[in-house]
Amino acid sequence: MAVVVDIAKVLSPFDDAAGILVSPVGVAAGFPSPAQDYFDGRIDLNAHLIRDITSTFIVRVAGDSMRDAGISDGDEVIVDRSIEPRDGVVVVAVVDGELTLKRLSVLRDRVVLRAENPRYPDIVVASLSELTIWGVVTRCLHRV
């Protein structure tokens, strides 16, 4: 016969203080929860937002040319330098010696660095090899 343990009791601070590992779910005694074995800590943002820590950098955005991509002035973006730049990704490119945020558009006959704001012009080159792509943006950290 399965006895359902009161969840409030399981999560009581006294249990915690006594050094008992509290599981995030209520436990039915006699019927072990499959999730229990996997509880080994709180959510680690590094683990979820960063794929390869050695090639990942966080940089801060200045300007509003990527507004329509959801990237605002003052946001931080996560950049992974190990990712191959492809058509459609947001990249940090070196333009006139500055790290610059653009949408990469690889077309048949040319490559375009697009701003995501109509007030800013595109940069057009003949091929990818003419560009220095510093890294690929994977996430934007925006304060709401």
Add this chain to the structure above:
Amino acid sequence: MSDQRTALLDVNNFFASCERVFDPKLEGRPVVVLSNNDGCVVARSAEAKALGVTMGAPWFSLAPMAEKFGIVARSSNYELYGDLSSRVMEIAGRFTSHLEVYSIDEAFLHLSGTPAQNSALAAELRATIRRHTGLPVCVGIAQSKTLAKLANHGAKKSPYMNGVCNLDDFTPERVNAVMESMPVTELWGVAGRTRKRLTNLGVLTIRDLRDSDPEFIRKRFSVVLQRTVHELRGIDCISIDSMREIKGQIIYSRSFSTPVTTRAEMEQVLAVYAARVSKRLRKQGYVAGALTCYAATSRFANAENHAPFVAVRFDDSTDDPIQIAAACSQALLGRVVDGNKYVRAGIMLHEISRAKPSEFLEIFTPVSELRQVGRALDTVTDRFGASSIGLGVAGLKSARRWEMKRELLSPRATTHWDELATVFAR
């Protein structure tokens, strides 16, 4: 003969290259990095070397040249260099069964492939580090550490090699020619009196030394130089620690009798090592402006290699063991993984200078002014007592450094949230 090979990985002009990672404008421009304490050149980009900028030159003496050639100066940003270094080392660790970190920008990798496989691996390592961190590196591959160093030198000097030089690709005649073209002083630790005595014996080039009788060299010089002869003949026999000591660095590094597996133990180790390394410093009358600190797991352990390596810059140069120990603990312990079996650790000191208590005043204040300050102090203390006023050296010092930082220190873009690099969206 063993198929084991040693590769020396070395970041080109490490400090200057780090400065370029977040500031691409510096690409192609002469860059120098200054010590924070006295504003002397501690690192140069290739362009700055080509202009004849020498190591140790005070920045103010370079002013006319700097203006003419557009030389850019930066204060040492040890936080940035330390972080980029650990990224390079972590990537390198994926390419070998055993990584030995030799310094902040150099590491030895053990390779066991065919010559062609080793070269291909080194080329991939080089491309990966460049892409993932932005740093340019060179790799030299040979049968011993000393030969790997020579090969690395070749990779740096000959652009056609694309940054990888594998001595296995050289015919014996070509190796002879390379060694003949290099004076013995190109070797680690051969200088001064040793060089003179070698010259008197007709040993001028690296080839001459290689072809000397090892027994003779041991009797006339030392067992260390004898090992160098063996190394030049392809026998790997110099440990990484003796190599560091040959290079004349102030370092304390040891293997443990039993592995250290917890942070708490590692903290104790670091405290002891800090006391020992600072003693060496004090004995010679020096203070250090920065340090690097590392720990490493065994190369024979089945678990993954782990070799955390950190760098710390002091606000004020120091020989204080407590400060050195605290800096090591603070920087390294966070990277030590509980449960890993660490078999060695070490502390290396950098930006070594003579300990001078009033160095700031001596350098920047005319003597006459010092005397006036002294007289004013005397007047005040005569009237109000000895503890009423003192020289605010600390205050003056930090004010000056703050000024310098604002001007020349690049952002600590990978370790400080409020100093992240800027990307422009405009």
